[in-house]
Amino acid sequence: MLGAFGRVAQVELEHCLVRHAHPYCHMLFKVGGADSSFIVDDKHVPLTDDCAVLVDAWRPHEFVFRPGQPPTQIIALYIDSDWLATLSADLGEFNPLDFFKASAGHVSRDTYRVLMDVLDCLNGASPSSADMEFLLSRLVLSTILTSSSDLQRRSRPQFVDWRIRRAVKYLQQNDGEFDLIDDIVADIGMSRANFFRQFKACTGMSPGLFQNVVRLEHAIRLTVVSEESLSAAASRLGFSDIAHFSRFFRNHTAVSPRLYRQGAHNLLTR
Numbered sequence: 001m002l003g004a005f006g007r008v009a010q011v012e013l014e015h016c017l018v019r020h021a022h023p024y025c026h027m028l029f030k031v032g033g034a035d036s037s038f039i040v041d042d043k044h045v046p047l048t049d050d051c052a053v054l055v056d057a058w059r060p061h062e063f064v065f066r067p068g069q070p071p072t073q074i075i076a077l078y079i080d081s082d083w084l085a086t087l088s089a090d091l092g093e094f095n096p097l098d099f100f101k102a103s104a105g106h107v108s109r110d111t112y113r114v115l116m117d118v119l120d121c122l123n124g125a126s127p128s129s130a131d132m133e134f135l136l137s138r139l140v141l142s143t144i145l146t147s148s149s150d151l152q153r154r155s156r157p158q159f160v161d162w163r164i165r166r167a168v169k170y171l172q173q174n175d176g177e178f179d180l181i182d183d184i185v186a187d188i189g190m191s192r193a194n195f196f197r198q199f200k201a202c203t204g205m206s207p208g209l210f211q212n213v214v215r216l217e218h219a220i221r222l223t224v225v226s227e228e229s230l231s232a233a234a235s236r237l238g239f240s241d242i243a244h245f246s247r248f249f250r251n252h253t254a255v256s257p258r259l260y261r262q263g264a265h266n267l268l269t270r
Contacts, residue, residue, distance in 0.1 A: 001122060001129070001264075002264070003129040004080065004083050004129075005077075005133050005137075006079045006080035007077075008075065008077050008118070008122065008132065008136065009078075010031070010076075010119065010123070011073070011074050011076055011253070011254045012071045012072070012073050012074075013036065013063055013074060014071035014072075015065050015254070016062065016065045017063035017251060017252060017253075017254060018251045019060050019061070020060070020213060020252050021058050021061065021205060021209065021213045022055070022057065022058070022213065022217070023213065024078040024096070025056060025081070025096050025100070026057075026059075026076070026077065027052060027055070027079065027105070027140065028052060028054075028074050028075075028076050028077075029075045029076075029077075029115050030052075030074055031073050031074060032072075033071045034069045034071065034072050035047065035048045035049075036063070036064060036066075038053045038055075038061050039062050039064060040055055040059060040060075040061045040103040041060060041061075044064070045104050047072065047074070050106065050108075051105070051106065052105040054100040054102065054103055054104065054105045054143070055100070055103070056098060056099050056100055057081065057096035057099075058097060058204070058213070060209060075122070077139075081094075081096045084099070084140070088144065106146045107143065111142040114139045118132070118135045118136065121135055161202050163188040163189075163195075163198070164198055164202040166188055167184045167188060167195070167199065167207070168203070170187075171207075171211060172214055181195075181207055195207070212252070215237055215238075216248075216249075219233065219257065220253075220260070222236065223249070223260050223261045224260070230246075230261070233245070234246075245257065
């Protein structure tokens with residue numbers, strides 16, 4: 001479901017998700033199935049009834065699936081930075097790269113009740129964007145204000161090198177297009193090896209992972225908003241065929257682009 005808050009989705013995780021990131025603050029809540037965990041940076045963070053996973057914008061993370069375990073049902077929030085900044089204005093200066101105080105958030109009884117209301121609204125006959133925004137504001141604030149400090153994280157890399165800032169902007173403007181690295185390296189006057197080292201030092205991720213982040217967001221926009229075929233979307237994103245695109249999409253979101261589009265369409269037409 002899309003709204004001023006960003007987007008919220010109910011997803012069933014039954015296989016590993018590759019290491020990835022999002023340009024949004026990201027919150028993950030378990031609503032059914034097996035307890036599981038994510039790796040945020042290099043730390044395991046449990047995903048249970050009383051522990052949510054909190055991920056700052058652009059922070060690499062991945063889902064850990066243990067073979068033989070039942071699937072895990074989650075509510076995933078991808079939170080618009082402007083909406084979150086307004087919502088959390090009373091909490092101090094807002095920085096989406098370093099917002100959460102820990103990678104784990106405590107889910108109190110009150111928070112869990114709000115989470116169930118979010119789930120009911122999402123699965124209702126006519127989900128209201130205004131109702132969802134109200135519920136998500138309660139859920140986010142409740143989680144932040146009661147977040148655990150047990151899993152303190154290391155300091156976050158920052159975009160300090162102007163050459164890396166330029167590279168990041170170029171990748172974003174070109175939607176993570178394949179085969180851009182050599183052009184970028186030549187443009188900013190760095191050796192390829194030094195560029196990879198400096199990019200990782202400044203952003204916390206490799207250039208390839210960053211490209212996948214940008215490409216995934218473009219893929220989601222094309223899947224949800226565009227009316228063009230998935231084959232056309234795959235071609236626009238530089239994938240050689242629809243199978244490659246579907247595999248990439250599923251490895252990052254847990255569902256195929258066809259099912260993602262169908263779910264978004266069902267919500268919009270209720």
